[in-house]
Amino acid sequence: MGTQEIEIQVNGQPLRATVAVEATLLDVLRNELGVVEVKNGCGQGDCGACTVLLDGDAVNSCLTLAVQADGRQVTTVKGLGSPEAPHPLQESFVAHGAVQCGFCSSGMVLSAASLMKQNPTPTRAEIREAISGNLCRCTGYTKIVDAIEEVANNARLLEERAS
Amino acid sequence: MSLQSYVRPRGLDDALAALADPRTRPLIIAGGTDVIPAMRKMRLGEPQAAGDDDDRPGVVVDLSQLDELRGIGEKDGMLLIGAATTMGAIARHELVKDRAPALAAAAASVGSPLVRNRATVGGNLATASPSADTAPALLAANAVLGLASARQGRREVSITDFFVGYRRTLLQPGEIVAYILLPLSRGLVRGRFEKVGLRNADAISMVCVAVEMELDGRVCREARIGLGAVAAVPVRAFAVEAALKDREIDEAVARECAKLVHEHISPIDDLRASARYRSWVAEAVVARMIIDMACKARS
Structure with missing residues (x-):
């Protein structure tokens, strides 16, 4: 079985590993690099628990080979903000009770962050579409959409004030 | 492995x-x-x-990071799409949305936003799943595929000839899909895509249909109809197209023509739908799309 040395920038930090060619980015992040805020759910691209940003785009890390991420930027939920300086989306998720068991949360927040980067003032329908690859079995989604919508509304207010 | x-x-x-x-x-x-x-x-x-x-x-x-295989542009009056362009990039591109709306909608219906940021249109074709969503849209657009290999060099084939059997294509060993060309007809060609799945996201089609029609008022000058998930390969509904040609479309005409779709489909039973249901849905969706495009408000 072939292996290859790779270097991935995880939240701005260069991390090296020797990985099997067929290892997924998800497996290497969790099992080799200790990046366990990325969750392993279905392993086949249905649930979104393993969402990361790859060069800024939200992707399923279970549907990406680790070798394909060699030399590229990976952002996890820890790269968005910290408990001391949370990202507005992280703050809003907490404020709205959009986190229950928490298993989907890191992927949800990253999909929302990816949406807001492309479209800072999404509609509720656009928010629902953007998180349609992330399954949540606790919240019924309403509070998650509310949490993202508030960040969008704040962005809209700022935009209106600026113009 | x-x-x-x-x-x-x-x-x-x-x-x-x-x-x-x-x-x-x-x-x-x-x-x-x-x-x-x-x-x-x-x-x-x-x-x-x-x-x-x-x-x-x-x-x-x-092949995913090859610049030569990525991107969308216009070339000699054709829309040129690199085979390693992602579904997300195709779905969001203004030129595709404007000139090939059925393809934009088909790309937007694949998997989830996460999948669309990875999945490529070339992969969708080369994998040759009968339910590949971009295939009916490219059939309806009469697309040309640019293939490349070290041994045979470059060649261009019609998408109509590309799928030769269940998960089989014209591709030879060592050959890849390099790009896709869509003719940009000057007439009023309207394109639509509809997918019937078990849910809106992350669903594999049980039936998907793309229609392009050139209309003169309500008269159909030309129609092309592609269907997925209803045969071993994505298919064109040539009989429906021929029946529509130069007819003034109303609801009755659309329903009569749509019945001919059965000449081209041979669906199977699987976990997503029964063959009977797929047949019924295929005819109903084709009829509805023709009616919507020819008889309802201009898009």
Whole structure:
């Protein structure tokens, strides 16, 4: 079985590993690099628990080979903000009770962050579409959409004030 | 599995060279959204007999980051799409939305936003799943596929000839889909795509339909209709198209013509739908799309 040395920038930090060619980015992040805020759910691209940003785009890390991420930027939920300086989306998720068991949360927040980067003032329908690859079995989604919508509304207010 | 190495070619010629030697047992990967779950299934499945080792892929050749295979533009009055362009990039592109709305809608219906940021249109075609969502849209657009290999060089084939059997295409060993060309007709060609699945996201189509029509008022000058998930390969509904040609479309005409779709489809029963249901849905969706396009408000 072939292996290859790779270097991935995880939240701005260069991390090296020797990985099997067929290892997924998800497996290497969790099992080799200790990046366990990325969750392993279905392993086949249905649930979104393993969402990361790859060069800024939200992707399923279970549907990406680790070798394909060699030399590229990976952002996890820890790269968005910290408990001391949370990202507005992280703050809003907490404020709205959009986190229950928490298993989907890191992927949800990253999909929302990816949406807001492309479209800072999404509609509720656009928010629902953007998180349609992330399954949540606790919240019924309403509070998650509310949490993202508030960040969008704040962005809209700022935009209106600026113009 | 016995994957030995990973190659990320610097250019198209490097890629074709890496695919040219069958002894290395190359496995092409682009977005990986089909290949990686297939690899996982093999790993979780029954251990293969030792003798099978020679058939298993050895070197993984990654086409996903080749600039020559990515991007969308206009060339000689045609819309040119690199085969490694992601579904997300196609769905969001203004030129595609404007000139090939059925393709934009088909790309937007694949998987989820996460999948669409990886999955490529070339992969969707080369995998040749009967339910590939971009295939009906490209059939309805009368697309041309640019193929490339080290041995045979470049050739262009019609999408109508590309799918030759269940998960089989015209592609020869070492050959890839390099680009897709869509003729941009000057007439009023309207395109639509509809997918019927079990849910809105992450669904595999049980029926998908794309229609392009050139209309003169309510008279259909030309129609092209592609369907997916209703036969071993994505199909064109030529009989429906011929019946529509130069007819003034009303609801009765649309329903009468849509019945001819059965000449081209042979759906199967599977976990997503029964063959009978697929037949019924295919006819109903084709009829509804024709009525919407010809008789309802202009898009």
